[in-house]
Amino acid sequence: MGTVISADGTPIDFDRTGSGPAVVVLSAGPNDRSPNQPLVDALKPFLTVYTYDHRGRGRSGDTPPHTAEREFEDLAAVIAEAGGSAGVFGSSGNGNIAIEAALHGVPISRIAMWEPPYIVAGARSAVPPDWGKTVQRAIDAGKPDEGIYYWLTEVIEVPAEFVTQMRGTPFWDSMTAAAQGLVYDAEVLRGFTLPSTAPDVPALVLDGGSTALPWLRTGIEALLELLPDARHESLEGQPHDVAPDAIAPTLIKFFEPGP
Numbered sequence: 729m730g731t732v733i734s735a736d737g738t739p740i741d742f743d744r745t746g747s748g749p750a751v752v753v754l755s756a757g758p759n760d761r762s763p764n765q766p767l768v769d770a771l772k773p774f775l776t777v778y779t780y781d782h783r784g785r786g787r788s789g790d791t792p793p794h795t796a797e798r799e800f801e802d803l804a805a806v807i808a809e810a811g812g813s814a815g816v817f818g819s820s821g822n823g824n825i826a827i828e829a830a831l832h833g834v835p836i837s838r839i840a841m842w843e844p845p846y847i848v849a850g851a852r853s854a855v856p857p858d859w860g861k862t863v864q865r866a867i868d869a870g871k872p873d874e875g876i877y878y879w880l881t882e883v884i885e886v887p888a889e890f891v892t893q894m895r896g897t898p899f900w901d902s903m904t905a906a907a908q909g910l911v912y913d914a915e916v917l918r919g920f921t922l923p924s925t926a927p928d929v930p931a932l933v934l935d936g937g938s939t940a941l942p943w944l945r946t947g948i949e950a951l952l953e954l955l956p957d958a959r960h961e962s963l964e965g966q967p968h969d970v971a972p973d974a975i976a977p978t979l980i981k982f983f984e985p986g987p
Contacts, residue, residue, distance in 0.1 A: 732809050734783070735801040741787035742780035742806055746772030750814040751983050752806055753779050754822035758876060758903035758910050760786030770976035775983055778814065780806050785909045796915040799825065800832045813837045815983045820968065821845055823933075825916050830927035840932040840982055842970055843940060846947030847920045852885070859883050860914025863907060872907035876900070879910050922947070926954045932982045934975065937962035944968075 731739045743761065745768060753768060755761040761779040768777045783802055784790035791798075807814045815838040818826040823841030830836045847855065856862065859879070866875030873895070880886045880894075894900045933948055933955075940948075940962075952960055966974050 730809070732780075732805040734798070734805045736791050736798060738783055738791040738798070738802070739789040740780055740783065740802050740805055742778055742809070743768075744776065744778050744809075746775055746777045748775040749983050749985060750776045750778065750807075750810040751979075752803065752810065752814050752816045753777060754803075754816060754818040754825060755779060755782065757821065757913055758879075758906040760906065762786075767972040767976060770972045771980060774980045776810070778806055778810055782909060782912070784912060785906045790908075794912050794915065796828070797832070799912065799916055800829045800834050803829050804834045807835055815840070817841070817979060817983075818844070819970065821913060821917055821920075824920065825913070827923060827927060828916050830929055831923060831925065836927070836929055838930045838932075838983060839927070840934065840979055842934045842975060843936065843944050843968055844933070844948070844951065845920050845944060846922050846951055847943065848922070848946045848950050851946040852943035855883050855919045857919060860911045863914070864911045867907055867911070872904045873900075875907045875910065876903050920947075922950055922954060926951075926956060928956050930982075931955045931958040932978070933958055933960050934970075934978065935960075935962050936966040936968070936970065937964035939965055939967060941968075 729743050731741055734740050753764050755764050760781045764779050768779060771777050781788040813835045816826045816836045817840045819842040823844030826839045862878055863875035866872060877891055880891045881888050933952060935948055952958055961978060963974055
């Protein structure tokens with residue numbers, strides 16, 4: 729465990745474990761870094777794994793005003809601690825964040841993504857453009873649970889009956905406690921649209937094959953056309969909440985140096 733200081737003076741709390749090439753495993757959204765621990769445990773015999781609490785979450789600080797650039801600076805500070813360059817893995821929207829960070833000059837050597845949610849016109853309904861502000865209003869009104877409910881049902885499009893079943897669970901309570909993180913992510917993710925350009929770094933895009941939602945597969949196909957140095961693999965049958973032991977071998981192979 730350690731702390732790095734981001735460009736604006738905010739302390740960012742991180743963990744480092746394992747040995748081998750440096751890889752940062754992102755954890756954003758309404759979570760701290762703790763849900764990534766099972767994946768970290770699977771990777772650390774082969775890789776030096778860095779995880780950190782994004783600003784405003786867990787043990788990291790939070791210095792207003794927040795902008796998307798602060799998130800990139802925080803990742804850059806962790807990568808500096810890792811030696812100045814590192815691979816990055818992001819699941820779901822964290823994959824989108826990794827792409828944006830590389831485009832903003834963060835020294836990322838390789839990017840691996842699991843089902844990054846890029847929305848192609850016509851594949852599904854558009855994300856409300858002010859979704860982050862809607863979550864913020866719920867938080868400001870003292871009702872962060874309503875912000876979480878809105879995000880899950882209107883942005884992620886989880887059926888309302890499933891969301892209702894989550895209420896009152898420890899998972900729900902942890903998301904509610906870190907709801908501010910969604911507002912911060914919204915400034916990077918915006919409408920989940922593809923960037924106009926792509927970073928020129930090796931990329932691995934993973935999905936669950938036939939179990940992936942059709943709109944996710946459409947977005948991944950468009951992303952693969954955009955990325956200049958990318959390969960695609962499907963872990964058939966894996967859900968969006970991919971099992972760490974299922975994805976770890978593929979990530980290790982990608983991030984370890986070749987012969």
